[in-house]
Amino acid sequence: MSERKLASTNIINEVFLEERCVLNKVLKLVSQRWASEILLLIEKDYTRFTQLKAQLEGISDMVLSRSLTELIAAEILTKTMYSEIPVRVEYRLTDSGRELVQLLHNFCQWGKRYVETGR
Amino acid sequence: MSERKLASTNIINEVFLEERCVLNKVLKLVSQRWASEILLLIEKDYTRFTQLKAQLEGISDMVLSRSLTELIAAEILTKTMYSEIPVRVEYRLTDSGRELVQLLHNFCQWGKRYVETGR
DNA sequence: TGAGTAGCTAACAAAAATGTGAGTAACGAT
DNA sequence: ATCGTTACTCACATTTTTGTTAGCTACTCA
Numbered sequence: 001m002s003e004r005k006l007a008s009t010n011i012i013n014e015v016f017l018e019e020r021c022v023l024n025k026v027l028k029l030v031s032q033r034w035a036s037e038i039l040l041l042i043e044k045d046y047t048r049f050t051q052l053k054a055q056l057e058g059i060s061d062m063v064l065s066r067s068l069t070e071l072i073a074a075e076i077l078t079k080t081m082y083s084e085i086p087v088r089v090e091y092r093l094t095d096s097g098r099e100l101v102q103l104l105h106n107f108c109q110w111g112k113r114y115v116e117t118g119r
Numbered sequence: 120m121s122e123r124k125l126a127s128t129n130i131i132n133e134v135f136l137e138e139r140c141v142l143n144k145v146l147k148l149v150s151q152r153w154a155s156e157i158l159l160l161i162e163k164d165y166t167r168f169t170q171l172k173a174q175l176e177g178i179s180d181m182v183l184s185r186s187l188t189e190l191i192a193a194e195i196l197t198k199t200m201y202s203e204i205p206v207r208v209e210y211r212l213t214d215s216g217r218e219l220v221q222l223l224h225n226f227c228q229w230g231k232r233y234v235e236t237g238r
Numbered sequence: 239t240g241a242g243t244a245g246c247t248a249a250c251a252a253a254a255a256t257g258t259g260a261g262t263a264a265c266g267a268t
Numbered sequence: 269a270t271c272g273t274t275a276c277t278c279a280c281a282t283t284t285t286t287g288t289t290a291g292c293t294a295c296t297c298a
Contacts, residue, residue, distance in 0.1 A: 008257090008282075008283060009177065009256085009258085009282090009283095010256060010282075010283055011283085013178070014152070016176055017156060020156065021155075021159070021227060021230075023155055023227040024156070026226050026227070026230040026234060027146070027149060027150040027226065028150065030146060030150075031150030033136070033285080036142055036143060036146060037139065037140070058128065058131060059287095060289095061245075062246085062247070063286070063287065064245095065247075075233070085243095085295055087293095088244080089245065096233040099229060100233075103222070103225055103226055106222050107142050108140060108141060108145070110215070110218060110219060110222060111141035111144060111145040113215070114194070115144055116141055127252075127254095127287090128287060129252080129253055129287070130253090152256065167274090168276080169273095169274065169275080178257095179257065179258070180276065183276095184275075184277075185256090200275095204266070205264075205265065205272095206264080206265090206273095206274055206276095
Protein backbone atom coordinates (compact mmCIF):
# COMPACT_ATOMS: atom_id res chain seq x y z
CA MET A 1 0.00 0.00 0.00
CA SER A 2 3.09 2.17 0.23
CA GLU A 3 3.85 2.54 -3.46
CA ARG A 4 1.98 2.64 -6.72
CA LYS A 5 2.66 0.29 -9.55
CA LEU A 6 3.63 1.84 -12.87
CA ALA A 7 2.14 -0.95 -14.94
CA SER A 8 -0.64 -2.98 -13.43
CA THR A 9 0.36 -6.41 -12.28
CA ASN A 10 -2.75 -7.55 -14.02
CA ILE A 11 -1.26 -6.66 -17.40
CA ILE A 12 2.20 -7.94 -16.53
CA ASN A 13 0.70 -11.31 -15.71
CA GLU A 14 -1.43 -11.32 -18.82
CA VAL A 15 1.60 -10.66 -21.01
CA PHE A 16 3.60 -13.31 -19.18
CA LEU A 17 0.92 -15.87 -19.98
CA GLU A 18 0.41 -14.78 -23.57
CA GLU A 19 4.11 -15.00 -24.25
CA ARG A 20 4.36 -18.35 -22.59
CA CYS A 21 1.80 -19.92 -24.88
CA VAL A 22 -0.43 -18.56 -27.59
CA LEU A 23 -3.16 -20.72 -26.08
CA ASN A 24 -3.80 -17.94 -23.63
CA LYS A 25 -4.50 -15.46 -26.40
CA VAL A 26 -6.84 -17.89 -28.07
CA LEU A 27 -8.76 -18.60 -24.91
CA LYS A 28 -9.10 -14.93 -24.14
CA LEU A 29 -10.54 -14.31 -27.57
CA VAL A 30 -13.16 -17.02 -27.64
CA SER A 31 -14.14 -16.73 -24.02
CA GLN A 32 -15.30 -13.16 -24.29
CA ARG A 33 -18.98 -13.04 -23.61
CA TRP A 34 -21.15 -13.80 -26.67
CA ALA A 35 -18.13 -14.57 -28.85
CA SER A 36 -18.60 -18.32 -29.03
CA GLU A 37 -22.34 -18.05 -29.62
CA ILE A 38 -21.80 -15.51 -32.36
CA LEU A 39 -19.41 -17.86 -34.11
CA LEU A 40 -21.79 -20.79 -33.82
CA LEU A 41 -24.68 -18.71 -35.15
CA ILE A 42 -22.69 -17.45 -38.10
CA GLU A 43 -21.71 -21.03 -38.84
CA LYS A 44 -25.45 -21.80 -38.92
CA ASP A 45 -25.92 -19.00 -41.44
CA TYR A 46 -27.18 -16.21 -39.23
CA THR A 47 -24.90 -13.78 -40.99
CA ARG A 48 -26.57 -10.40 -40.50
CA PHE A 49 -26.45 -8.02 -37.58
CA THR A 50 -30.17 -8.13 -37.04
CA GLN A 51 -30.36 -11.90 -37.32
CA LEU A 52 -27.65 -12.32 -34.71
CA LYS A 53 -29.29 -9.84 -32.42
CA ALA A 54 -32.59 -11.64 -32.67
CA GLN A 55 -30.97 -14.90 -31.54
CA LEU A 56 -29.00 -13.40 -28.69
CA GLU A 57 -31.67 -12.45 -26.20
CA GLY A 58 -30.50 -9.63 -24.00
CA ILE A 59 -27.63 -8.35 -26.09
CA SER A 60 -27.59 -4.67 -27.01
CA ASP A 61 -26.58 -3.20 -30.35
CA MET A 62 -23.48 -1.75 -28.82
CA VAL A 63 -22.34 -4.98 -27.20
CA LEU A 64 -22.97 -7.01 -30.35
CA SER A 65 -21.14 -4.45 -32.43
CA ARG A 66 -18.17 -4.47 -30.08
CA SER A 67 -17.98 -8.25 -30.10
CA LEU A 68 -18.12 -8.45 -33.88
CA THR A 69 -15.40 -5.84 -34.20
CA GLU A 70 -13.09 -7.85 -31.99
CA LEU A 71 -13.67 -11.06 -33.91
CA ILE A 72 -12.97 -9.24 -37.16
CA ALA A 73 -9.76 -7.79 -35.74
CA ALA A 74 -8.69 -11.32 -34.85
CA GLU A 75 -9.39 -12.38 -38.44
CA ILE A 76 -11.91 -14.94 -37.39
CA LEU A 77 -14.71 -13.11 -39.17
CA THR A 78 -14.99 -10.94 -42.25
CA LYS A 79 -17.45 -8.16 -42.81
CA THR A 80 -18.99 -7.37 -46.16
CA MET A 81 -21.19 -4.36 -46.82
CA TYR A 82 -23.65 -4.27 -49.69
CA SER A 83 -24.86 -0.93 -50.97
CA GLU A 84 -28.50 -1.74 -50.77
CA ILE A 85 -31.37 0.13 -49.26
CA PRO A 86 -31.37 -0.13 -46.38
CA VAL A 87 -27.77 -1.19 -46.04
CA ARG A 88 -27.00 -4.91 -45.78
CA VAL A 89 -23.95 -6.17 -43.91
CA GLU A 90 -22.85 -9.78 -43.71
CA TYR A 91 -20.44 -11.45 -41.34
CA ARG A 92 -18.76 -14.69 -42.32
CA LEU A 93 -16.20 -17.08 -40.89
CA THR A 94 -12.73 -17.01 -42.34
CA ASP A 95 -10.92 -20.32 -42.91
CA SER A 96 -9.28 -20.08 -39.52
CA GLY A 97 -12.64 -19.19 -38.03
CA ARG A 98 -14.17 -22.34 -39.43
CA GLU A 99 -11.42 -24.44 -37.87
CA LEU A 100 -11.85 -22.65 -34.59
CA VAL A 101 -15.55 -23.44 -34.54
CA GLN A 102 -14.70 -27.11 -34.89
CA LEU A 103 -12.56 -26.86 -31.78
CA LEU A 104 -15.44 -25.19 -29.98
CA HIS A 105 -17.65 -28.13 -30.88
CA ASN A 106 -15.10 -30.40 -29.21
CA PHE A 107 -15.25 -28.36 -26.03
CA CYS A 108 -18.98 -28.55 -26.18
CA GLN A 109 -18.90 -32.33 -26.40
CA TRP A 110 -16.48 -32.53 -23.52
CA GLY A 111 -18.86 -30.38 -21.52
CA LYS A 112 -21.80 -32.57 -22.39
CA ARG A 113 -19.93 -35.58 -21.12
CA TYR A 114 -18.47 -34.12 -17.94
CA VAL A 115 -20.20 -30.94 -16.89
CA GLU A 116 -23.88 -31.06 -17.77
CA THR A 117 -24.77 -31.13 -14.08
CA GLY A 118 -26.75 -28.01 -13.20
CA ARG A 119 -25.21 -24.65 -12.57
CA MET B 120 -30.77 5.46 -14.56
CA SER B 121 -34.26 5.74 -13.19
CA GLU B 122 -34.63 2.27 -11.75
CA ARG B 123 -32.41 -0.34 -10.20
CA LYS B 124 -32.19 -3.81 -11.56
CA LEU B 125 -33.02 -6.61 -9.15
CA ALA B 126 -30.69 -9.09 -10.80
CA SER B 127 -27.80 -7.75 -12.80
CA THR B 128 -28.16 -8.02 -16.53
CA ASN B 129 -24.66 -9.36 -16.46
CA ILE B 130 -25.80 -12.45 -14.61
CA ILE B 131 -28.98 -12.82 -16.62
CA ASN B 132 -26.92 -12.88 -19.78
CA GLU B 133 -24.43 -15.30 -18.33
CA VAL B 134 -27.19 -17.72 -17.38
CA PHE B 135 -28.80 -17.35 -20.79
CA LEU B 136 -25.54 -18.37 -22.44
CA GLU B 137 -24.76 -21.20 -20.04
CA GLU B 138 -28.19 -22.67 -20.55
CA ARG B 139 -27.95 -22.32 -24.27
CA CYS B 140 -24.83 -24.42 -24.48
CA VAL B 141 -22.55 -26.01 -21.91
CA LEU B 142 -19.69 -24.74 -24.05
CA ASN B 143 -20.01 -21.43 -22.29
CA LYS B 144 -19.44 -23.02 -18.90
CA VAL B 145 -16.41 -24.85 -20.18
CA LEU B 146 -14.89 -21.75 -21.69
CA LYS B 147 -15.44 -19.80 -18.55
CA LEU B 148 -13.65 -22.44 -16.52
CA VAL B 149 -10.54 -22.85 -18.63
CA SER B 150 -10.19 -19.22 -19.57
CA GLN B 151 -9.76 -18.05 -16.02
CA ARG B 152 -6.33 -16.59 -15.63
CA TRP B 153 -3.63 -19.20 -14.89
CA ALA B 154 -6.06 -22.09 -15.22
CA SER B 155 -4.79 -23.43 -18.53
CA GLU B 156 -1.15 -23.08 -17.53
CA ILE B 157 -1.79 -24.84 -14.27
CA LEU B 158 -3.36 -27.75 -16.11
CA LEU B 159 -0.48 -27.97 -18.57
CA LEU B 160 2.07 -27.87 -15.75
CA ILE B 161 0.33 -30.58 -13.78
CA GLU B 162 0.25 -32.67 -16.93
CA LYS B 163 4.03 -32.20 -17.08
CA ASP B 164 4.25 -33.44 -13.50
CA TYR B 165 4.58 -30.21 -11.59
CA THR B 166 2.13 -31.49 -9.02
CA ARG B 167 2.97 -29.55 -5.88
CA PHE B 168 1.92 -26.10 -4.81
CA THR B 169 5.47 -24.83 -4.57
CA GLN B 170 6.46 -26.32 -7.90
CA LEU B 171 3.56 -24.66 -9.64
CA LYS B 172 4.26 -21.37 -7.99
CA ALA B 173 7.89 -21.51 -9.07
CA GLN B 174 6.84 -21.92 -12.71
CA LEU B 175 4.19 -19.22 -12.65
CA GLU B 176 6.19 -16.05 -12.33
CA GLY B 177 4.15 -13.33 -10.71
CA ILE B 178 1.41 -15.44 -9.19
CA SER B 179 0.74 -15.04 -5.48
CA ASP B 180 -0.09 -17.81 -3.04
CA MET B 181 -3.61 -16.62 -2.73
CA VAL B 182 -4.25 -16.45 -6.44
CA LEU B 183 -2.75 -19.88 -7.06
CA SER B 184 -4.75 -21.33 -4.22
CA ARG B 185 -7.97 -19.81 -5.50
CA SER B 186 -7.35 -21.14 -9.00
CA LEU B 187 -6.62 -24.65 -7.76
CA THR B 188 -9.72 -24.64 -5.62
CA GLU B 189 -11.87 -23.78 -8.62
CA LEU B 190 -10.35 -26.50 -10.77
CA ILE B 191 -10.93 -29.02 -8.00
CA ALA B 192 -14.53 -27.91 -7.65
CA ALA B 193 -14.97 -28.51 -11.37
CA GLU B 194 -13.56 -32.02 -10.92
CA ILE B 195 -10.72 -31.39 -13.30
CA LEU B 196 -8.15 -31.80 -10.54
CA THR B 197 -7.87 -33.84 -7.37
CA LYS B 198 -5.98 -32.87 -4.26
CA THR B 199 -4.12 -35.35 -2.08
CA MET B 200 -2.54 -34.42 1.24
CA TYR B 201 0.25 -36.48 2.77
CA SER B 202 0.92 -36.24 6.49
CA GLU B 203 4.58 -35.51 6.23
CA ILE B 204 6.74 -32.85 7.74
CA PRO B 205 6.33 -30.32 6.40
CA VAL B 206 3.01 -31.20 4.81
CA ARG B 207 3.01 -32.39 1.19
CA VAL B 208 0.07 -31.78 -1.11
CA GLU B 209 -0.28 -33.07 -4.64
CA TYR B 210 -2.63 -31.99 -7.39
CA ARG B 211 -3.42 -34.34 -10.25
CA LEU B 212 -5.61 -34.40 -13.33
CA THR B 213 -8.78 -36.43 -13.24
CA ASP B 214 -9.76 -38.44 -16.31
CA SER B 215 -11.90 -35.62 -17.59
CA GLY B 216 -9.04 -33.23 -16.85
CA ARG B 217 -6.70 -35.25 -19.00
CA GLU B 218 -9.16 -35.13 -21.89
CA LEU B 219 -9.59 -31.41 -21.42
CA VAL B 220 -5.85 -30.86 -21.61
CA GLN B 221 -5.84 -32.61 -24.98
CA LEU B 222 -8.40 -30.13 -26.22
CA LEU B 223 -6.24 -27.31 -24.94
CA HIS B 224 -3.36 -28.63 -26.98
CA ASN B 225 -5.57 -28.44 -30.06
CA PHE B 226 -6.37 -24.81 -29.34
CA CYS B 227 -2.71 -24.16 -28.88
CA GLN B 228 -1.93 -25.59 -32.29
CA TRP B 229 -4.66 -23.55 -33.87
CA GLY B 230 -3.10 -20.48 -32.29
CA LYS B 231 0.33 -21.37 -33.54
CA ARG B 232 -1.02 -21.63 -37.04
CA TYR B 233 -3.19 -18.54 -37.10
CA VAL B 234 -2.36 -16.12 -34.31
CA GLU B 235 1.35 -16.20 -33.56
CA THR B 236 1.70 -12.67 -34.91
CA GLY B 237 2.74 -10.39 -32.05
CA ARG B 238 0.39 -9.01 -29.49
C1' DT C 239 -42.58 16.28 -42.83
C1' DG C 240 -42.39 12.43 -39.99
C1' DA C 241 -41.74 7.60 -39.14
C1' DG C 242 -39.30 3.34 -40.10
C1' DT C 243 -35.17 0.37 -41.20
C1' DA C 244 -30.30 -1.48 -40.64
C1' DG C 245 -26.29 -0.85 -38.50
C1' DC C 246 -23.69 1.34 -35.97
C1' DT C 247 -20.75 4.79 -31.98
C1' DA C 248 -19.35 7.53 -27.77
C1' DA C 249 -19.33 8.53 -22.87
C1' DC C 250 -20.21 6.60 -18.95
C1' DA C 251 -21.75 3.19 -15.07
C1' DA C 252 -22.03 -1.34 -12.93
C1' DA C 253 -20.21 -5.65 -11.98
C1' DA C 254 -16.90 -9.21 -12.04
C1' DA C 255 -12.14 -10.79 -12.26
C1' DT C 256 -7.72 -10.35 -10.50
C1' DG C 257 -4.22 -8.93 -7.24
C1' DT C 258 -2.22 -7.16 -2.33
C1' DG C 259 -0.56 -7.52 2.18
C1' DA C 260 -0.78 -9.55 6.16
C1' DG C 261 -1.70 -13.43 8.81
C1' DT C 262 -2.34 -18.65 10.06
C1' DA C 263 -0.86 -23.77 11.40
C1' DA C 264 2.26 -27.38 12.62
C1' DC C 265 6.43 -29.02 12.89
C1' DG C 266 11.88 -29.33 12.96
C1' DA C 267 16.28 -27.17 13.44
C1' DT C 268 19.43 -23.62 15.64
C1' DA D 269 12.61 -18.61 21.68
C1' DT D 270 12.87 -17.61 16.96
C1' DC D 271 13.41 -18.92 12.18
C1' DG D 272 12.32 -21.56 8.15
C1' DT D 273 9.25 -24.62 5.61
C1' DT D 274 4.75 -25.79 3.02
C1' DA D 275 0.43 -24.65 2.12
C1' DC D 276 -2.84 -22.10 2.75
C1' DT D 277 -7.00 -17.92 4.13
C1' DC D 278 -9.09 -13.27 4.95
C1' DA D 279 -10.53 -8.48 4.01
C1' DC D 280 -10.00 -5.35 0.84
C1' DA D 281 -8.13 -2.59 -3.42
C1' DT D 282 -7.40 -2.27 -8.33
C1' DT D 283 -8.30 -3.25 -13.01
C1' DT D 284 -10.86 -5.15 -16.60
C1' DT D 285 -15.09 -6.68 -18.60
C1' DT D 286 -19.68 -6.02 -19.52
C1' DG D 287 -23.76 -3.29 -19.99
C1' DT D 288 -26.69 1.45 -20.41
C1' DT D 289 -28.36 5.40 -22.52
C1' DA D 290 -28.72 8.28 -25.90
C1' DG D 291 -27.41 9.43 -29.91
C1' DC D 292 -26.26 9.17 -35.48
C1' DT D 293 -26.54 8.17 -40.85
C1' DA D 294 -28.70 7.49 -45.06
C1' DC D 295 -32.14 6.17 -47.40
C1' DT D 296 -37.50 4.91 -48.37
C1' DC D 297 -42.21 5.19 -47.86
C1' DA D 298 -46.65 7.50 -46.58
